[in-house]
Amino acid sequence: MQKAKKREKIFQSVKEPKREHLIPLLQEIQESEGYISPEAVKALGQFLRLPASKIYGVATFYNQFRFKPIGKYHIQVCRGTACHVKGSSSVMQTLAHEFHLKPGETTRDGLFSLEVVACLGACGLAPVVSINGEFYANMTGPKLVTLLRKLQRKETQNN
Structure with a gap:
């Protein structure tokens, strides 16, 4: 639940959700949570009105994004x-x-x-x-x- 609240706070920083916000939002989510979880992809998709496949398509193109938690x-x-x-x-x-x-x-x-x-x-x-x-x-x-x-x-x- 804590992560969901952090995500909402990140989303609130965007005045008008647009596709152009996808990469900066992915970066902020990863910075906050340590990786991009399936729950984060779903929430981001709902926020930006994009299917999960589009989000994964963009995120997997860049090697900076992780989809599994990393170690300490x-x-x-x-x-x-x-x-x-x-x-x-x-x-x-x-x-x-x-x-x-x-x-x-x-x-x-x-x-x-x-x-x-x-x-x-x-x-x-x-x-x-x-x-x-x-x-x-x-x-x-x-x-x-x-x-x-x-x-x-x-x-x-x-x-």
């Missing part, structure tokens, strides 16, 4: 040329082996989610990993495991 720690691994050459594939292999985490997935405990991105724009720091928007340079598989284990311990202590 959103890991983005850069696969740009510099990062690829400097070993980002081994970072990905380590995540798959140590955390059973593949691109687009979230760990069972909801702690980590993984997204592969084309470029994080930090080529001089390659390979780069971003966790919740904080960049980690010259990343290796073992360095990432150490960092993620530290985050796991922190969460265990907090709960």
Whole structure:
């Protein structure tokens, strides 16, 4: 119910619902809820008088939109040329082996989610990993495991 109230508040910011508001509203909903849920698509469709198929058609065209909740720690691994050459594939292999985490997935405990991105724009720091928007340079598989284990311990202590 809380999400529905937040959505209504977002919708109230639009004076006259038009199709041109679709992308900005999708962005605001995702910012508020963390992802685009089926309920959000339905509510947005009713608000803009658009079928869900149109909303999904637009939202799936852009890779910025997510349709599943992400983990508390959103890991983005850069696969740009510099990062690829400097070993980002081994970072990905380590995540798959140590955390059973593949691109687009979230760990069972909801702690980590993984997204592969084309470029994080930090080529001089390659390979780069971003966790919740904080960049980690010259990343290796073992360095990432150490960092993620530290985050796991922190969460265990907090709960």
